[in-house]
Amino acid sequence: MGIHSSRLRSGHKKGLLKDMYNKYIETDEKKEQRKERDRNRRKNRTNIRVEQGKKPLEEIVNRPTTDNQGETLIDGERNPPVPRSYSILHINREQLKSTLAVIDRILEVENDFDNPNEKRSIITLTNGNNTLTFKIMLEQVFFAQAPLNIDRMLQGLKVRTVQEEAMFLSAVGEIVERNDEVCMVVFAEEDLNINGKSIFAYLSNVG
Numbered sequence: 001m002g003i004h005s006s007r008l009r010s011g012h013k014k015g016l017l018k019d020m021y022n023k024y025i026e027t028d029e030k031k032e033q034r035k036e037r038d039r040n041r042r043k044n045r046t047n048i049r050v051e052q053g054k055k056p057l058e059e060i061v062n063r064p065t066t067d068n069q070g071e072t073l074i075d076g077e078r079n080p081p082v083p084r085s086y087s088i089l090h091i092n093r094e095q096l097k098s099t100l101a102v103i104d105r106i107l108e109v110e111n112d113f114d115n116p117n118e119k120r121s122i123i124t125l126t127n128g129n130n131t132l133t134f135k136i137m138l139e140q141v142f143f144a145q146a147p148l149n150i151d152r153m154l155q156g157l158k159v160r161t162v163q164e165e166a167m168f169l170s171a172v173g174e175i176v177e178r179n180d181e182v183c184m185v186v187f188a189e190e191d192l193n194i195n196g197k198s199i200f201a202y203l204s205n206v207g
Contacts (some may be wrong), residue, residue, distance in 0.1 A: 005063045007070040008099075008172070010190055012079040017170040020103045021196035024086055024168060064099045066173055066187050068141075082172060088125050088134035093182055095175045102184065103170040106194075107133060109158035113151050119143040121154050123169060123192075135183040136171050136192070146189045147200075156203045157194070167194050167202075 008016075026034070064080035073079065083100040085091055091102060107126040113119050121138040143150065160167060170193045173186040186192050194202040 003061050003063060005065040005067075005070045005099075006073050006077075006080055007068070008064050008066055008079050008082065009073060013066070013172055013191055014193075016082060016084075016101055016172060017191075017193040018196050020084060020086070020101060020170045021168060021193060024103050024170070066099060066191050068187070087127055088132055089127050091134060091175065091182060091184075093177070096177060096182065097175065099172065099174050100184075101170065101172040102134070103168060104128075104134065106157075106161055106167040106169050109154065109161050111151070111154050111158060119151070123157075125169060135178070135181065136169065136173070137176070137178060137183055137185045139185060141187055142189070145187075150189060150199075153199050153203055157199065160203075169194055170196070 023031070023034070062077075062080045064082045083095075083098070085100060085102040086104075088102060088104045091100075102125070104125040104127055106123060107130075108122075108124040110122045110124075112121070118140060120140070120143075123136040123138070125134045125136065126132065138154075157167075171184060171186050172191050173184045176183060176185050189199065192199065197205070
């Protein structure tokens with residue numbers, strides 16, 4: 001069985017992150033109603049790439065990625081399904097080198113912009129009971145393709161965490177290990193949302 005990694009389309013990522021936030025904040029009643037609807041219409045689906053009109057010689061599993069090294073999806077090809085985690089509690093070492101989406105509450109933001117060629121930010125998430133933390137890593141590849149005012153936006157995000165504003169981050173990226181700690185690397189600004197909005201829209205709309 002062959003394995004490919006394909007880059008998720010921009011619109012798919014935006015819809016994924018917004019949908020996660022909407023489900024994260026829904027009431028228990030609405031959650032049960034949604035789960036019941038999902039159970040009623042769920043169908044078994046395989047994520048296998050097959051050339052039309054040809055009988056495949058082998059099955060090719062298409063995995064999601066947000067890394068630019070991934071393959072570009074061809075026209076008509078579906079985005080690979082992305083595993084979702086609605087709590088950092090569910091992330092572990094078995095998921096290393098895989099791409100998934102996560103959402104939880106922002107605890108802290110650390111920015112290091114002293115060296116323009118080695119910028120980095122760490123957004124630390126915590127679970128509802130503040131018993132666990134999980135780091136979202138924004139490294140040089142993130143800043144290389146981010147808008148010019150991303151530094152100011154991340155500094156603004158840090159200020160709001162100091163003010164103890166309730167913010168929930170949803171992100172899609174690769175699970176990696178840094179300093180013996182499992183964390184997530186996010187490659188692009190569009191791969192993270194704050195309370196269901198882009199970081200720019202969120203900081204522009206709150207007072």
